[in-house]
Amino acid sequence: MTETTANLMNGKCGAIQAKDIVSTFRVHFLAMCRLNTLPWKLLETELKQGRSSELIVDILNQTCLHKVCVQHPPSVKYRRLFLQELIKMHESTTAEPLDELYDALSEVLCLGKESIFYKSYFLPSGDTVSLTESQAVISEGTTGLVTWEAAMYLTEWALENPHLFSGTTLLELGSGVGLTGIALCRHCKPKKYVFSDFHPSVLQKLEANVELNSQDLPDVAVSVEELDWENVSEGRLRDIGADTVIAADVVYDPDIVDCLVSLLSRILRSSKDSSQPNVYIASTIRNPETYSFFKKKLTGAGVTHSIITGPTSEIFPYNRLSSIELIKLHL
Numbered sequence: 001m002t003e004t005t006a007n008l009m010n011g012k013c014g015a016i017q018a019k020d021i022v023s024t025f026r027v028h029f030l031a032m033c034r035l036n037t038l039p040w041k042l043l044e045t046e047l048k049q050g051r052s053s054e055l056i057v058d059i060l061n062q063t064c065l066h067k068v069c070v071q072h073p074p075s076v077k078y079r080r081l082f083l084q085e086l087i088k089m090h091e092s093t094t095a096e097p098l099d100e101l102y103d104a105l106s107e108v109l110c111l112g113k114e115s116i117f118y119k120s121y122f123l124p125s126g127d128t129v130s131l132t133e134s135q136a137v138i139s140e141g142t143t144g145l146v147t148w149e150a151a152m153y154l155t156e157w158a159l160e161n162p163h164l165f166s167g168t169t170l171l172e173l174g175s176g177v178g179l180t181g182i183a184l185c186r187h188c189k190p191k192k193y194v195f196s197d198f199h200p201s202v203l204q205k206l207e208a209n210v211e212l213n214s215q216d217l218p219d220v221a222v223s224v225e226e227l228d229w230e231n232v233s234e235g236r237l238r239d240i241g242a243d244t245v246i247a248a249d250v251v252y253d254p255d256i257v258d259c260l261v262s263l264l265s266r267i268l269r270s271s272k273d274s275s276q277p278n279v280y281i282a283s284t285i286r287n288p289e290t291y292s293f294f295k296k297k298l299t300g301a302g303v304t305h306s307i308i309t310g311p312t313s314e315i316f317p318y319n320r321l322s323s324i325e326l327i328k329l330h331l
């Protein structure tokens with residue numbers, strides 16, 4: 001845990017922590033994190049110490065008026081609820097109403113419901129990856145239309161270990177909306193990156209997101225491919241020719257464990273230039289039984305694994321208390 005987060009969790013407030021509060025609001029707001037995960041309590045403490053209007057204007061500038069929000073805004077409903085909460089908090093102090101807040105709210109209230117909105121994720125360089133995602137974790141019959149915590153965990157770890165990916169051909173299984181691949185292509189310099197999934201709506205959103213971020217991926221040969229774990233020929237695997245295969249949050253349904261394990265085992269056996277591909281799987285362990293079942297099936301298929309130490313940086317906004325494991329597979 002970084003000092004910043006530790007300070008925020010301990011509720012220590014002072015000049016430096018006020019800056020941290022503003023940046024925490026920015027990162028969480030632009031990624032459309034649930035509103036109740038934003039540091040409202042700490043903001044309230046700061047406001048009571050008398051820096052009210054200045055701090056609120058800083059937060060407004062770093063959220064609704066931030067250039068990323070102007071270009072790739074979170075949903076209208078999210079912005080409206082956020083501004084209403086900010087106004088409520090500001091007015092719970094004895095401060096005068098702030099015109100800037102009401103101007104921002106009236107602008108949002110004039111907007112109709114949009115068909116597309118964005119979640120934006122800051123990278124360590126300060127750049128952002130903006131993605132179109134769903135609001136609900138399951139929609140259109142799939143879990144693939146939102147970014148999951150294991151994807152953020154895997155991405156943080158990859159950004160700390162770019163040497164493992166530089167110059168390689170990478171295949172990602174079950175890419176979902178594409179955060180991991182886009183961030184990795186931007187910072188780890190792979191030669192080729194194959195995003196894959198099997199659900200039509202996910203593939204459509206994934207393609208749109210890769211396109212949206214394409215000007216930031218100039219030196220990587222990127223493709224988005226339909227690839228169903230149940231139906232991948234040897235020829236297809238050979239054509240892709242991956243040196244490295246990654247996947248995040250693909251172990252969640254016991255019914256798909258068999259075909260996933262069988263594919264992973266075939267990938268490990270499909271050596272390229274006599275070297276075995278590196279295979280990394282990041283999983284949120286929601287149901288320990290499903291995860292043990294996956295590991296048992298790996299063992300049954302002659303595949304061993306080692307647990308990889310996770311990321312030390314805290315780049316993305318997700319619950320650090322979640323149980324997430326990254327493993328590397330071996331024959």
Ligand SMILES: C[S@@+](CC[C@H](N)C(=O)[O-])C[C@H]1O[C@@H](n2cnc3c(N)ncnc32)[C@H](O)[C@@H]1O
Binds near residue numbers: 176197249
């Ligand atoms: C929980 S989501 C994870 C998405 C993304 N990796 C992330 O962590 O944000 C699981 C993904 O696996 C994909 N998936 C499930 N079964 C699959 C199959 N048989 N073949 C290919 N992809 C599959 C889903 O479409 C979905 O995008």
